[in-house]
Amino acid sequence: MKVGVVGAGLVGATAAFAMVLRGSCSELVMVDKNEQRAEAEAADIAHAAPMSHAVRVSSGGYEQLSGARVVVLAAGVNQKPGESRLDLLARNAAVFREVVPQVARAAPDAVLLVATNPVDVLTTLTARLLAHSSAQPVIGSGTVLDSARFRSLLAGRSRLDPQNVHGYVIGEHGDSEVLAWSGVSVAGQPLGEFLEGRGILFDDVFRSEIDAAVRGAAAKIIGGKQATYYGIGAALARITEAVLRDRRSVLTVSAAASGDVAYSLPRVVGGAGVLETLMPKLDAPEQEALERSVAVIRAAAAHL
Numbered sequence: 001m002k003v004g005v006v007g008a009g010l011v012g013a014t015a016a017f018a019m020v021l022r023g024s025c026s027e028l029v030m031v032d033k034n035e036q037r038a039e040a041e042a043a044d045i046a047h048a049a050p051m052s053h054a055v056r057v058s059s060g061g062y063e064q065l066s067g068a069r070v071v072v073l074a075a076g077v078n079q080k081p082g083e084s085r086l087d088l089l090a091r092n093a094a095v096f097r098e099v100v101p102q103v104a105r106a107a108p109d110a111v112l113l114v115a116t117n118p119v120d121v122l123t124t125l126t127a128r129l130l131a132h133s134s135a136q137p138v139i140g141s142g143t144v145l146d147s148a149r150f151r152s153l154l155a156g157r158s159r160l161d162p163q164n165v166h167g168y169v170i171g172e173h174g175d176s177e178v179l180a181w182s183g184v185s186v187a188g189q190p191l192g193e194f195l196e197g198r199g200i201l202f203d204d205v206f207r208s209e210i211d212a213a214v215r216g217a218a219a220k221i222i223g224g225k226q227a228t229y230y231g232i233g234a235a236l237a238r239i240t241e242a243v244l245r246d247r248r249s250v251l252t253v254s255a256a257a258s259g260d261v262a263y264s265l266p267r268v269v270g271g272a273g274v275l276e277t278l279m280p281k282l283d284a285p286e287q288e289a290l291e292r293s294v295a296v297i298r299a300a301a302a303h304l
């Protein structure tokens with residue numbers, strides 16, 4: 001099973017490394033306008049295969065993507081401290097207008113997995129660029145990373161394995177994202193009841209601290225080391241596996257309903273990309289926040 005990664009920078013290379021460590025695929029091709037960078041990253045990552053999984057890693061031009069089942073799009077600029085994801089739109093839309101047609105020509109049967117920011121608007125753009133030529137599935141990594149951050153912080157407070165905390169961040173992968181508190185559960189119990197049973201106060205202070213930490217995670221990490229890449233690298237490997245193995249995993253990926261913009265909800269991901277959308281139960285403030293978040297993406301997409 002072959003995977004392509006376009007954009008061999010920090011996110012693309014970390015996703016490729018995660019796929020080798022996890023054995024997500026059997027072949028991986030890296031493409032970048034900086035061919036030397038792609039070649040060097042591919043060689044470095046290939047040297048991890050003997051210690052992990054027998055993935056054949058190489059670099060090359062777009063034609064090398066032929067036969068790929070998933071192509072990760074991670075090309076483009078990242079945020080500098082103080083920039084928002086939406087500030088990257090004009091620069092990264094130009095990159096996508098150049099990259100997407102070449103990927104579609106080389107790998108017409110691949111699911112395209114967008115990671116570049118602003119991810120919801122670029123997922124929308126990718127789907128629009130392909131709308132007239134192919135019915136190729138397009139998924140954005142959306143809030144898979146934010147949901148992981150949410151679960152990881154809740155698990156820390158609850159002293160549990162993050163895999164046993166179920167909760168979703170929905171809407172924009174960006175400043176307007178929505179933490180869907182009303183649906184969080186642990187061991188079949190609503191989060192509030194679970195925490196109460198452990199003597200942990202589940203109040204506005206608890207919620208606002210976690211909210212600020214999830215919403216501000218990227219800015220904090222970028223302030224400390226210029227970029228984020230480990231979390232998203234693992235998320236991209238996880239989404240890729242859901243497609244390659246037809247896992248039917250529930251993940252908060254970004255996808256566009258026909259005629260609308262892409263945004264994140266819990267969605268069933270399998271061999272053909274997004275198979276189904278599972279609308280979570282939201283309380284009224286969460287529903288209103290989701291509508292405001294989608295409006296932010298629509299306003300940005302109007303500039304495409």
Ligand SMILES: NC(=O)C1=CN([C@@H]2O[C@H](COP(=O)(O)OP(=O)(O)OC[C@H]3O[C@@H](n4cnc5c(N)ncnc54)[C@H](O)[C@@H]3O)[C@@H](O)[C@H]2O)C=CC1
Pocket residue numbers: 006007008009010011012031032033034037074075076077078079088092095098099114115116117118119141142145173227228229232
């Ligand atoms: N969706 C998410 O949750 C996350 C998204 N990101 C986003 O991922 C993107 C990439 O970030 P990094 O890897 O840190 O940046 P980077 O600067 O390390 O790598 C970007 C790569 O894209 C390549 N590139 C640029 N234009 C190209 C073109 N026209 N054709 C082919 N390759 C091209 C560059 O040569 C470079 O190697 C950014 O937009 C960043 O904001 C980052 C973290 C999380």
Ligand SMILES: CC(=O)C(=O)O
Pocket residue numbers: 079085117145217218228232
């Ligand atoms: C950079 C980015 O989008 C993130 O780490 O969430």
